[in-house]
Amino acid sequence: MFDVNRVRAAYPALSDGYAYLDGAAGTQVPAAVIEAIAGAYRSGIGNVGGTFPASGRSGSIVAECRQALADLTGGSPDGVILGPNMTTLTYRLADTLSRRWGPGDEVVVSRLDHDANIRPWVQAAGRRGATARWAEVDISTTELPPAQYGELLSERTRLVAVTAASNAVGTRPDVAAIAAAAHAVGALVYVDGVHATPHVPVDVGALGADFYATSAYKWSGPHIGAVVAEPALLETLHPDKLAPAPEGGPGRFERGTAAFADLAGVAAAVEHLASLDPSATGSRRQRVLASMAAVEEYETRLFARLLDGLGAMEHVTLYGRAARRAPTAFFTVAGHSPRQVAEHLAARQVNVWNGDNYAWELAGALGLRDSGGAVRAGLVHYNDQAEVERLLAAVAELA
Numbered sequence: 001m002f003d004v005n006r007v008r009a010a011y012p013a014l015s016d017g018y019a020y021l022d023g024a025a026g027t028q029v030p031a032a033v034i035e036a037i038a039g040a041y042r043s044g045i046g047n048v049g050g051t052f053p054a055s056g057r058s059g060s061i062v063a064e065c066r067q068a069l070a071d072l073t074g075g076s077p078d079g080v081i082l083g084p085n086m087t088t089l090t091y092r093l094a095d096t097l098s099r100r101w102g103p104g105d106e107v108v109v110s111r112l113d114h115d116a117n118i119r120p121w122v123q124a125a126g127r128r129g130a131t132a133r134w135a136e137v138d139i140s141t142t143e144l145p146p147a148q149y150g151e152l153l154s155e156r157t158r159l160v161a162v163t164a165a166s167n168a169v170g171t172r173p174d175v176a177a178i179a180a181a182a183h184a185v186g187a188l189v190y191v192d193g194v195h196a197t198p199h200v201p202v203d204v205g206a207l208g209a210d211f212y213a214t215s216a217y218k219w220s221g222p223h224i225g226a227v228v229a230e231p232a233l234l235e236t237l238h239p240d241k242l243a244p245a246p247e248g249g250p251g252r253f254e255r256g257t258a259a260f261a262d263l264a265g266v267a268a269a270v271e272h273l274a275s276l277d278p279s280a281t282g283s284r285r286q287r288v289l290a291s292m293a294a295v296e297e298y299e300t301r302l303f304a305r306l307l308d309g310l311g312a313m314e315h316v317t318l319y320g321r322a323a324r325r326a327p328t329a330f331f332t333v334a335g336h337s338p339r340q341v342a343e344h345l346a347a348r349q350v351n352v353w354n355g356d357n358y359a360w361e362l363a364g365a366l367g368l369r370d371s372g373g374a375v376r377a378g379l380v381h382y383n384d385q386a387e388v389e390r391l392l393a394a395v396a397e398l399a
């Protein structure tokens with residue numbers, strides 16, 4: 001049973017009186033995550049691979065973090081690459097994967113995606129003389145029609161990069177259908193799961209993701225990114241690395257010393273997600289799936305109220321009409337720039353984002369790039385109806 005009041009009590013920052021509707025840009029963290037990070041430092045940690053207990057504790061933290069991400073995504077702990085954030089890891093993988101590309105090869109990116117799942121691939125393709133092809137958004141529906149991939153894919157396609165959810169308009173494309181089409185021509189599939197992971201149960205196998213990228217700071221954890229892949233696939237790749245760094249496993253893709261204490265916080269964040277439905281039982285993976293299903297249901301209901309409220313205001317234009325979507329509203333207000341709206345809301349203790357939110361291609365396709373983008377109000381599992389009503393009342397004042 002999902003109980004938002006119980007959930008909110010776990011987050012110290014939520015007591016400051018602000019409505020945090022900026023979760024799509026980064027969430028607050030529960031006390032258990034703060035304690036896990038502080039606890040790692042308090043108990044003494046060392047670098048990994050040493051002979052003494054503090055070193056062993058860091059080794060355990062890394063192993064536990066990989067397991068937690070595997071439980072969150074349905075992947076294998078030996079295929080979890082850890083790093084500072086999704087953008088850094090995606091550039092690193094684009095550099096590594098593109099070594100196999102040359103003239104005549106193609107990669108397919110989508111105009112729905114955050115730029116972090118576009119530019120690293122376009123730039124890597126350019127360096128190798130390969131070609132980037134574009135999947136387009138249907139602006140009338142903000143859907144990414146999977147049928148177009150039939151035309152875009154061929155035996156020349158090396159990689160398809162696609163998002164599991166748009167961080168601007170919320171669209172959740174049919175990734176499984178796109179991945180099946182990509183696999184049919186022998187291409188790899190790189191899924192940006194940064195915006196989807198906080199909102200839905202994730203199963204990398206069901207999605208058909210060869211690589212699934214996520215960022216813990218979008219789901220109540222610290223600023224750490226991860227990419228989940230099949231261990232056997234990673235073994236075929238050869239990233240630049242230091243000579244003494246590991247020869248096998250995901251560690252080859254992780255440069256330098258990790259943020260060990262933060263990794264302890266990532267595992268605590270997964271445990272937090274697993275506990276969101278306290279009636280869920282079984283393994284942590286099972287509890288994550290049950291809890292995230294409860295989160296999806298809760299957020300969908302709350303989002304319907306947000307959309308109904310904004311949709312009823314004549315001075316508001318809503319973007320985002322996809323049938324399946326994350327609870328993220330993207331809108332403009334007549335007579336006010338997105339920045340002015342965000343300032344008006346901040347003065348009423350409502351945190352929202354304004355701009356293109358790095359959904360740069362989509363903002364261009366929607367005709368919003370040169371006019372300051374739009375306002376983004378996103379829900380996560382700790383938001384409640386009172387916060388939504390406060391946002392709606394504040395936007396209504398701008399009529």
Ligand SMILES: Cc1ncc(COP(=O)(O)O)c(C=O)c1O
Pocket residue numbers: 024025084085086087088114116117163165166167192194195214215225
């Ligand atoms: C959908 C999406 N992809 C990628 C990113 C980039 O993630 P990171 O900040 O971990 O590099 C973001 C960040 O906002 C995002 O929302």
